[in-house]
Amino acid sequence: MSITTKKLQLKVPEYTDEIYQTLQELGNNFHKLDEISNDYGSSAPISGIWDHNHVMWNAKPAIGDYVGWVNTRTGRAAPGWEPLKTYENGAYVRPQQDNGHVYICVQAGHSGAMEPVFPTSEEREVQDTxxxxxxxxxxxxxxxxxxxxxxxxxxxxxxxxxxxxxxxxxxxxxxxxxxxxxxxxxxxxxxIARWKEAGISSLFRPFGKIE
Incomplete structure (x- = not known):
């Protein structure tokens, strides 16, 4: 019968375990190790769902840069809204001034010259004009x-x-x-592009300025 490690709760098979059970537990171990492995990038994420406290390490740190970025809010990452840009259906953006929300394009089109006043009510829509x-x-x-x-x-x-x-x-x-x-x-x-409120946005912040 396998035992469990204290920190990561990994399974340590015993020689008496069945082969199928051992392989399954080792597979689960690999998944856990993969989940906690470090992520590296050149900037904070702009896509995907990220948990609070997740860290993205700087893949190429240099003097004047940061060691990485830490997520301070569970949610979806998205690029900032840009003026006079073409957006496709399903594209996500966050306001240039963070309001805690992310928005999905529900009508493909072009953004205006001024950022719209993005609504914070659930699934409310706004026209980008x-x-x-x-x-x-x-x-x-x-x-x-x-x-x-x-x-x-x-x-x-x-x-x-x-x-x-x-x-x-x-x-x-x-x-x-x-x-x-x-x-x-x-x-x-x-x-005209049109946006719909689509939930909470992640909020990555840089940390560890390299002097």
């Missing part, structure tokens, strides 16, 4: 201004050439990446 305004005739627009058509078509348009809008609203194209002239302004079409 903060800072966008309805198109206006004869108005001067600058690069990265964002407008909606006066009749919603599920798209927004980013100014890529600044200038003055025309006196008549342009015929807005629908395919993403298509440009349209509007007076002296040029707009680029993007489908």
């Amino acid at each position: 903060r800072g966008a305004t309805a198109w206006q005739r004869s108005k001067r627009y600058v690069k990265n201004d964002i407008v909606f058509p006066t009749v919603d078509n599920g798209r927004f348009y980013v100014c890529i050439t600044e200038g003055e809008a025309g006196g008549t609203e342009p015929d807005w194209p629908l395919p993403t990446g298509t440009s349209v002239y509007d007076g002296t302004v040029v707009w680029l079409c993007y489908k």
Whole structure:
């Protein structure tokens, strides 16, 4: 009959144990050892579910760097939200200013120039169009201004050439990446990204500054 080690609770087979039981216990030992083995990387994780207190060690530590990163909150890791970026369905992001939550893209599209106000209520959704305004005739627009058509078509348009809008609203194209002239302004079409609250985010913090 096997005995159990004190710290890791590994099974130590006895010579009287059956072969099948011994192999099974040794296999379980390997799994436990793998789970507690150190993880190495070049930065804090941006994907996956991580437990509180998990440590990611710096694979290439150097002077001025940190020894590693420790997770201070159980949850999902995700990259920070970025402006004017295309996101696919199922992509995860966290707000640039941590609010304890992570968000999943439920409508593939393009992010706006300003970070949306991400909701913290469970499974609440938000459209990524903060800072966008309805198109206006004869108005001067600058690069990265964002407008909606006066009749919603599920798209927004980013100014890529600044200038003055025309006196008549342009015929807005629908395919993403298509440009349209509007007076002296040029707009680029993007489908609107939409986000849904998707649980708690992990929070890795660097530790051990190398002097």
